[in-house]
Amino acid sequence: xxxxxxxxxxxxSKLPGIGERTATRLAFYILRAPSQYAQALSxxxxxxxxxxxxCSVCFNLTEADPCQFCQNExxxxxxxxxxxxxxxxxxxxxxxxxxxxxxILHGVLSPLEGIGPEQLKIKELxxxxxxxxxxxxxxxxxxxxxxxxxALYLVKLLKPFALKLTRIxxxxxxxxxxxxxxxxxxxSAIENRVVVS
Amino acid sequence: xxxxxxxxxxxxSKLPGIGERTATRLAFYILRAPSQYAQALSxxxxxxxxxxxxCSVCFNLTEADPCQFCQNExxxxxxxxxxxxxxxxxxxxxxxxxxxxxxILHGVLSPLEGIGPEQLKIKELxxxxxxxxxxxxxxxxxxxxxxxxxALYLVKLLKPFALKLTRIxxxxxxxxxxxxxxxxxxxSAIENRVVVS
Numbered sequence: 052x053x054x055x056x057x058x059x060x061x062x063x064s065k066l067p068g069i070g071e072r073t074a075t076r077l078a079f080y081i082l083r084a085p086s087q088y089a090q091a092l093s094x095x096x097x098x099x100x101x102x103x104x105x106c107s108v109c110f111n112l113t114e115a116d117p118c119q120f121c122q123n124e125x126x127x128x129x130x131x132x133x134x135x136x137x138x139x140x141x142x143x144x145x146x147x148x149x150x151x152x153x154x155i156l157h158g159v160l161s162p163l164e165g166i167g168p169e170q171l172k173i174k175e176l177x178x179x180x181x182x183x184x185x186x187x188x189x190x191x192x193x194x195x196x197x198x199x200x201x202a203l204y205l206v207k208l209l210k211p212f213a214l215k216l217t218r219i220x221x222x223x224x225x226x227x228x229x230x231x232x233x234x235x236x237x238x239s240a241i242e243n244r245v246v247v248s
Numbered sequence: 249x250x251x252x253x254x255x256x257x258x259x260x261s262k263l264p265g266i267g268e269r270t271a272t273r274l275a276f277y278i279l280r281a282p283s284q285y286a287q288a289l290s291x292x293x294x295x296x297x298x299x300x301x302x303c304s305v306c307f308n309l310t311e312a313d314p315c316q317f318c319q320n321e322x323x324x325x326x327x328x329x330x331x332x333x334x335x336x337x338x339x340x341x342x343x344x345x346x347x348x349x350x351x352i353l354h355g356v357l358s359p360l361e362g363i364g365p366e367q368l369k370i371k372e373l374x375x376x377x378x379x380x381x382x383x384x385x386x387x388x389x390x391x392x393x394x395x396x397x398x399a400l401y402l403v404k405l406l407k408p409f410a411l412k413l414t415r416i417x418x419x420x421x422x423x424x425x426x427x428x429x430x431x432x433x434x435x436s437a438i439e440n441r442v443v444v445s
Contacts, residue, residue, distance in 0.1 A: 054311055055299045059292040065285065067277050073265070079335060080264050082296055082309065088262065089297040095256040097290040099275065100283045102252045112279065114251055138276060 056082070108179070110155040110172045112137045120152055127151040129186040133176070133205065135159050135193055143191065151189075154179065159197040160204055168204070180212055187215040194221055253279070305376070307352040307369045309334045317349055324348040326383040330373070330402065332356050332390055340388065348386075351376065356394040357401055365401070377409055384412040391418055 056078055064074035081089050105111070106118035113119065120126055120140075130151025134140050140153050156171040168174075179185070190205055192198035206216055222240035223232060253275055261271035278286050302308070303315035310316065317323055317337075327348025331337050337350050353368040365371075376382070387402055389395035403413055419437035420429060 055292065055296045056309060059296050062285075062289040062292045065281075065289075066274050068270070068273070075335065075338070076265070077263050078296065079333075081293060082300060084262075086297045088259075089293050092259040092262075093290045093294040095252065095259045096278060096286050096293070099252045099256050099279055100286040103279060112253060136276075138272065141272070 109153045110157060110175065111140055111153060125150075128182075128184040130189065131179070131185050131187070132189040132191050134191045135198065135201075139191065139193070149189075151187075156192070156201070159192060159195070159201040161197050168208075171201075173205075173208070177208075180209070180214075185214065187217060189217050189219065191219045306350045307354060307372065308337055308350060322347075325379075325381040327386065328376070328382050328384070329386040329388050331388045332395065332398075336388065336390070346386075348384075353389070353398070356389060356392070356398045358394050365405075368398075370402075370405070374405075377406070377411075382411065384414060387413065387415045 059078045059081070060071065060074045063069055063077050064071050066074075069077070081092070102114050103112050104114075104116065106113045106116055106121055108117045108121040111118045111120060115122070127150050130149070131154055132143065132149055132151055133154045133156060134143065135156055135158065137155055140155060143149050143153075154172065154176050156173065156176075158166055158171050160166060160168065160171070188205075188209060190202040192201045192205075202218055209216055220243055221236065222243055223229065223236065227236075229237060256275045256278070257268065257271045260266055260274050261268050263271075266274070278289065299311050300309050301311075301313065303310045303313055303318055305314045305318040308315045308317060312319070324347050327346070328351055329337075329340065329346055329348055330351045330353060331340065332353055332355065334352055337352060340346050340350075351369065351373050353370065353373075355363055355368050357363060357365065357368070385402075385406060387399040389398045389402075399415055406413055417440055418433065419440055420426065420433065424433075426434060
């Protein structure tokens with residue numbers, strides 16, 4: 052007996068960071084918008100679940116398998132960038148600074164939450180390493196405690212493969228104000244200082 | 249050639265207050281959620297546009313015409329509460345303090361935006377007043393400049409009908425801290441003080 056408006060508010064408020072008030076505002080917006088909009092949104096939501104799956108090579112989200120990055124012969128096979136989540140891949144792609152391939156772990160090691168190496172795509176990573184074209188692995192997990200621990204774990208695990216292992220640089224973000232940055236970041240920026248002349 | 253994820257992010261970021269980052273976060277959430285959720289959300293969005301229309305009596309959003317409030321014989325026909333938007337009706341209903349009927353203007357007078365009395369459901373309000381059962385009209389437009397101007401306009405317009413015209417009270421909100429309230433609110437609260445003993 053729930054009316055369509057209450058139903059939509061209810062569904063929207065299940066989204067992360069969307070409370071009942073915001074959900075109500077969004078529902079009214081959708082209600083007032085031209086019906087093409089509601090249609091397009093509704094369709095985009097149902098399509099995303101039907102059409103998107105994981106790439107069997109890098110475990111990126113994709114429509115086609117293998118994904119656009121794994122298929123693209125223009126991308127350097129020698130470079131493999133390991134990230135936690137598909138969002139991280141998108142962020143790196145937006146920067147336009149990386150022309151290699153990716154491997155998505157789908158998480159980080161987190162003993163407290165019961166996430167060990169078996170829960171991540173690490174077995175699959177090791178299988179990929181049998182492809183001898185890979186020469187450098189860039190560990191681009193986040194700079195959180197779990198991200199660092201996962202990077203450390205991978206360094207140990209991958210050492211026997213005699214590949215070049217690198218970690219993305221930590222330092223002052225562009226536009227970052229020293230005055231407001233935490234000591235860890237500043238310490239890391241000074242430690243990793245770069246010769247400029 | 250846009251992929252389903254980019255399409256969903258694009259549609260979501262058209263919602264008010266949702267930027268590209270939030271839209272991406274929501275899209276990934278939908279992608280990870282069980283497919284029943286995506287289905288329910290998608291359906292709720294398309295249903296809201298197909299099933300909801302305006303009540304021909306009070307102009308509330310409704311599935312059935314007349315709406316549940318206009319149909320409900322248990323609600324006092326003598327009391328008519330005028331609000332700006334359907335959201336305001338919902339807010340009043342949640343308070344559980346009003347057992348009369350409603351009339352929704354669908355906006356406020358705003359000469360700057362070219363919204364005059366013809367753009368609001370005022371003609372329709374006058375038509376309803378021919379029903380002699382209405383005895384009191386509560387003006388519950390917002391306390392904004394436009395809301396007050398609209399209330400004032402309605403007072404003038406409705407005076408000839410010899411009805412009781414009331415305006416919702418302005419004052420300190422429950423839990424409101426005098427120290428942080430604006431002078432207009434405090435002024436109004438003192439002016440409208442209520443005898444308690």
